[in-house]
Amino acid sequence: MKPTEGGGALGLFDEARVVGVVLKKELVLYLRYPVWVLFDALMPLLWVLSLVIYGRALVGSPYSENLARLANTGDYVSFTIVGMIVSSFAYSTLWGMSYALRGEQWSGTLESTFLAPCSRFSILLGKAFSSMLTTSLWVFLQISLVSLVFGLNVKFLNLPFAMLFFLVALPSFIGIGFSLAGVVLDFKEHSAFVNFLSSLLGLLLPISYPLSVLPPVLRYFSYLLPPTYAIEGMRSLLIMDSGLNEVMGLAVPLIFFDVFWLSAGIMIFAREERRVLKKGTLGYY
Amino acid sequence: MVFHVMLEYSVVAKRLRKVYRKEEGGFPFRRKSSETIVALDDVDLSVKKGELFGLLGPNGAGKTTLVKILSTIIIPDAGTALVNGHDVLKEPGKVRASIGVVSSGERSLYWRLTARENLEYFARLYKVPDGVARRRISELLSLMGLEDRADELVEKYSGGMRQKLAIARAILHDPEVLLLDEPTLGLDPSFSRSIRVFIREELNRKQGKTILLTTHYMDEADQMCDRVAFINKGRIVAVDSPEKLKAMIGMNEVLKIVVSNLDEKVLTMVRGLPFIEDCGVANAEQDGRTMVRLYMKNVDANIQEVVGVFSKAGCRIFSLSIEKPTLEDVFVKLTGEVLDG
Numbered sequence A: 001m002k003p004t005e006g007g008g009a010l011g012l013f014d015e016a017r018v019v020g021v022v023l024k025k026e027l028v029l030y031l032r033y034p035v036w037v038l039f040d041a042l043m044p045l046l047w048v049l050s051l052v053i054y055g056r057a058l059v060g061s062p063y064s065e066n067l068a069r070l071a072n073t074g075d076y077v078s079f080t081i082v083g084m085i086v087s088s089f090a091y092s093t094l095w096g097m098s099y100a101l102r103g104e105q106w107s108g109t110l111e112s113t114f115l116a117p118c119s120r121f122s123i124l125l126g127k128a129f130s131s132m133l134t135t136s137l138w139v140f141l142q143i144s145l146v147s148l149v150f151g152l153n154v155k156f157l158n159l160p161f162a163m164l165f166f167l168v169a170l171p172s173f174i175g176i177g178f179s180l181a182g183v184v185l186d187f188k189e190h191s192a193f194v195n196f197l198s199s200l201l202g203l204l205l206p207i208s209y210p211l212s213v214l215p216p217v218l219r220y221f222s223y224l225l226p227p228t229y230a231i232e233g234m235r236s237l238l239i240m241d242s243g244l245n246e247v248m249g250l251a252v253p254l255i256f257f258d259v260f261w262l263s264a265g266i267m268i269f270a271r272e273e274r275r276v277l278k279k280g281t282l283g284y285y
Numbered sequence B: 001m002v003f004h005v006m007l008e009y010s011v012v013a014k015r016l017r018k019v020y021r022k023e024e025g026g027f028p029f030r031r032k033s034s035e036t037i038v039a040l041d042d043v044d045l046s047v048k049k050g051e052l053f054g055l056l057g058p059n060g061a062g063k064t065t066l067v068k069i070l071s072t073i074i075i076p077d078a079g080t081a082l083v084n085g086h087d088v089l090k091e092p093g094k095v096r097a098s099i100g101v102v103s104s105g106e107r108s109l110y111w112r113l114t115a116r117e118n119l120e121y122f123a124r125l126y127k128v129p130d131g132v133a134r135r136r137i138s139e140l141l142s143l144m145g146l147e148d149r150a151d152e153l154v155e156k157y158s159g160g161m162r163q164k165l166a167i168a169r170a171i172l173h174d175p176e177v178l179l180l181d182e183p184t185l186g187l188d189p190s191f192s193r194s195i196r197v198f199i200r201e202e203l204n205r206k207q208g209k210t211i212l213l214t215t216h217y218m219d220e221a222d223q224m225c226d227r228v229a230f231i232n233k234g235r236i237v238a239v240d241s242p243e244k245l246k247a248m249i250g251m252n253e254v255l256k257i258v259v260s261n262l263d264e265k266v267l268t269m270v271r272g273l274p275f276i277e278d279c280g281v282a283n284a285e286q287d288g289r290t291m292v293r294l295y296m297k298n299v300d301a302n303i304q305e306v307v308g309v310f311s312k313a314g315c316r317i318f319s320l321s322i323e324k325p326t327l328e329d330v331f332v333k334l335t336g337e338v339l340d341g
């Protein structure tokens, strides 16, 4: 009957179950707010549609000579869609955790959650995975719709490799997510923060244009961002039909970012948690 | 020695100190101001195993801060505490596993989940094995009289039901120590009573749990607790059983008088009466009435004279009663301040 505490394989198993139950709870709560579900479903779709239509207005056809010169494809619809999908996944891990944490501060449940004898990181991971799961649902919807309307040239045979590639990038996203969650825990501010970050990333990440069109100064910053590599890698796998060996060059920096951001994320979160425990403001809204 | 302490005491606070620094400005221009609040000023406290211990003090006394330090969600500036033999600073995980916490207010549950979903969720976080959790959850739901509404969203619950559910959540993993921060705050009297009885009879007497509860209701502490600590401005001013504390007043009767037009001059006159030991004055009500409690020997013989002083000074007397000393009287005597302000 006594709760187990830390240590050993059993401890790890219990923590995995914590991740699972947090994931489940987040999904149940999510589905109980139908308005959010509707917004979440529609928003990325509107976003991607406006980009695609804008492209058509500029180019006048579904094929862009200029894009073909810059990237290995002239099909800007597929180009943009894949960029959007990968960045949606990246965003869902990047701020899914801090968003959910902020939500618990708001609803008053953060203290009771943190009173439990389980790792904070299990709780955060549960939140990240639930937000990834809901994202997948909407992404699937987007792909289906867009490919119906515009036609999509995706090499579906490469999908498993693309997913594998995403898994290589995932730890770095999670690490950044931990850091953001830590910062938000203390600063009690989420939306302004994330609105700014997502606009910044919208500029720096190669979502709807290749990096080569960015001014060189900005491009350096792009190369510091793990999602850049994820988008480029998955895009070459999915629409340029590259093999795994061709994207290895993009995976190597990602592995470096994984190690760096995971350790930084754990350290930053732990430090920020200690800070709020000292200030006594853990559950404050 | 350490072993001995562990056996006898479930909670030991050692010279706990917590100073809050106010912050100014908004993100990202926040800075610490020089203004500080000493929430806990070298607090020593021990709660015996199996004891129901009350921490009684006015708003802002530091009760919540102390409970949060004991439950590892505030880190003290100095000192430490042992809960169930584990140091809150060195082994927070072990402390968390062995305590159940009910915090004041009722927002510690997910309102958009049902009662059962809430309990199932927290059972996992507390790593209670599934089979045990299932049995325990249905036990607790029926113990709390919530089984009929177990599958309803918590947002549909009344405040009292939520509080019961919060208690059920706190004891889900069968912890040895319970920390209850104002468990009856904001509940209507009949609900408060049933919660008190539950805490005392079921949790403390029957299940043998060690309980530290905070309150600013003196009769709550008086009725329920084996021992009470008075806390005021971050300091513990007295610790003893309610009976012994009340005996400190030194007399067994108190004259309670409600008057209007009270001022310092009248009070000085009343205090000057030879048979008056001390007096406590509550904050004035909105209609100008003030409650004064006079601690005096031989109330019967002197009541006439007291009334005389008040009426001569132009105070109108609304009510007069002779009462037994309460914990509030002791608090007033020790600190010169009123509890319920």
Ligand SMILES: Nc1ncnc2c1ncn2[C@@H]1O[C@H](COP(=O)(O)OP(=O)(O)OP(=O)(O)O)[C@@H](O)[C@H]1O
Pocket: A279, A280, A281, B020, B021, B022, B037, B038, B039, B057, B058, B059, B060, B061, B062, B063, B064, B065, B066, B216
């Ligand atoms: N995080 C914080 N930052 C700054 N000041 C704080 C913080 N938490 C509490 N305080 C202050 O510390 C003092 C003690 O607060 P605490 O909440 O411990 O008192 P309390 O006895 O629980 O009061 P109440 O009966 O109102 O719940 C109060 O003056 C309060 O304003």
Ligand SMILES: [Mg+2]
Pocket: B063, B064, B065, B104, B181
């Ligand atoms: Mg309090």
